[in-house]
Amino acid sequence: MGKTITRRFGIMVPQIILLSILVFLLAKQMPGDALTGLLDPSVDPAVIESQREKLGLNNPWHIQYWDWITKAIQGDFGQSFRFKMPVLDLIGERISNTVWLSLATLILTYLIAIPLGITSGRYNDTLSDRLITGYTYLGFAAPLFIFALLMLWLFGFKIGWFPTSGSVTPGLEPGTLAFVISKMYHLLLPATSMALITTVTTVQLLRSEIIDIKHRDFIHTARAKGASESRIYNRHILRNALLPIAAFFGYELTGLIGGTIFIESIFSYPGMGELFFSSILLRDFSVMITIILLYGIASILGALVSDLILGLIDPRIRIK
Known part of the structure; x- marks a missing residue:
C-alpha cells in the first residue's frame, strides 16, 4: 500500500x-481584472494603466502564471485586494469554519442515510419504503439553495430557533465552553439543511445495494444452512452493501466542501465558500484562484482516500 500511495502522489x-494552469487561464478570461471596481472611474486612465503595469496585469499570461506559481510554491499566494492581507492568512481565518461545517454535515448525512437506507432496502415495497423513497425523490427535485432559504426563513426568521448569520456569538472568549457551544449552535442549521438534501443519494445507493445483494445465491445458501436473519443482514448483506458507501466517502467529503459555497452565502456563514463567492463578485483574483486550487487538491486527495478505505475494508480488492 505504501508503494501505491507514493505512486498516486507522483x-x-x-x-x-x-x-x-486551467484555473489561472479561466480566471483571466473573466471580465475586468483585480483593479476593476477598486479605482474611481474619474481617475485619469493613464494612472490606472500605470497601476496595471506596476502589478504586472499587462504581461502575457504565461509570464503572469510563472510569477504566480513560483511564489505559490514558496507559500506566497499574493495579497487580497479586498482585505489588504496575505491570501493564506485570510483563508486560514475561514478554513476552520468550512471544515467544521463539512464534518457536521457529513456526520448528520450518515446518521440519517444509513438507518433510512437499511430500512428501505430490507423492507422494500412496504409503506416505510415508499415513504423513504418519496423523501429521496423530493430531495432530488429540491435545489439545495431553495431548500436552504426555506430552512433559514422557517427556523431562523419565522420560529427563531437558530441564528441567521455568523459562526459564533460576538464577545465570547475563544476556548471557553460557551464559545464551543455557540459555534455548534451556529452551524447546526446550515449543516442540517445541507445534510437533508445530500443524504438522498446515499439512501438510494444503500437501498439499491441491499435489495440487489439479498437476492443473490450466497444469501439463499446462508438461509438454507439455517443462519438467522439478523446474522444474514449484519454479516453478509450489510457488510457488502456498505462497500460502495465507503468508496464514495472521500468524494462525498470533498463534494460537501464545495457545496458549502451556497450554504455559507445563504446563511452568511464566514467560511471559504462565502469568501470564494464574494471574491468572484469583487474580482479578487488571488483569493479566487487559491481557493479553487485548494478545492481541486482536496478532490484529488478525496479520490485517494476513497481507494484506501475501500482497500482496507474489502480484502478482495486490497491495494498493494
Whole structure:
C-alpha cells in the first residue's frame, strides 16, 4: 500500500500543475481584472494603466502564471485586494469554519442515510419504503439553495430557533465552553439543511445495494444452512452493501466542501465558500484562484482516500 500511495502522489503532481494552469487561464478570461471596481472611474486612465503595469496585469499570461506559481510554491499566494492581507492568512481565518461545517454535515448525512437506507432496502415495497423513497425523490427535485432559504426563513426568521448569520456569538472568549457551544449552535442549521438534501443519494445507493445483494445465491445458501436473519443482514448483506458507501466517502467529503459555497452565502456563514463567492463578485483574483486550487487538491486527495478505505475494508480488492 505504501508503494501505491507514493505512486498516486507522483501522479498528483502533474494533475495539480495542469489544474493550476486551467484555473489561472479561466480566471483571466473573466471580465475586468483585480483593479476593476477598486479605482474611481474619474481617475485619469493613464494612472490606472500605470497601476496595471506596476502589478504586472499587462504581461502575457504565461509570464503572469510563472510569477504566480513560483511564489505559490514558496507559500506566497499574493495579497487580497479586498482585505489588504496575505491570501493564506485570510483563508486560514475561514478554513476552520468550512471544515467544521463539512464534518457536521457529513456526520448528520450518515446518521440519517444509513438507518433510512437499511430500512428501505430490507423492507422494500412496504409503506416505510415508499415513504423513504418519496423523501429521496423530493430531495432530488429540491435545489439545495431553495431548500436552504426555506430552512433559514422557517427556523431562523419565522420560529427563531437558530441564528441567521455568523459562526459564533460576538464577545465570547475563544476556548471557553460557551464559545464551543455557540459555534455548534451556529452551524447546526446550515449543516442540517445541507445534510437533508445530500443524504438522498446515499439512501438510494444503500437501498439499491441491499435489495440487489439479498437476492443473490450466497444469501439463499446462508438461509438454507439455517443462519438467522439478523446474522444474514449484519454479516453478509450489510457488510457488502456498505462497500460502495465507503468508496464514495472521500468524494462525498470533498463534494460537501464545495457545496458549502451556497450554504455559507445563504446563511452568511464566514467560511471559504462565502469568501470564494464574494471574491468572484469583487474580482479578487488571488483569493479566487487559491481557493479553487485548494478545492481541486482536496478532490484529488478525496479520490485517494476513497481507494484506501475501500482497500482496507474489502480484502478482495486490497491495494498493494
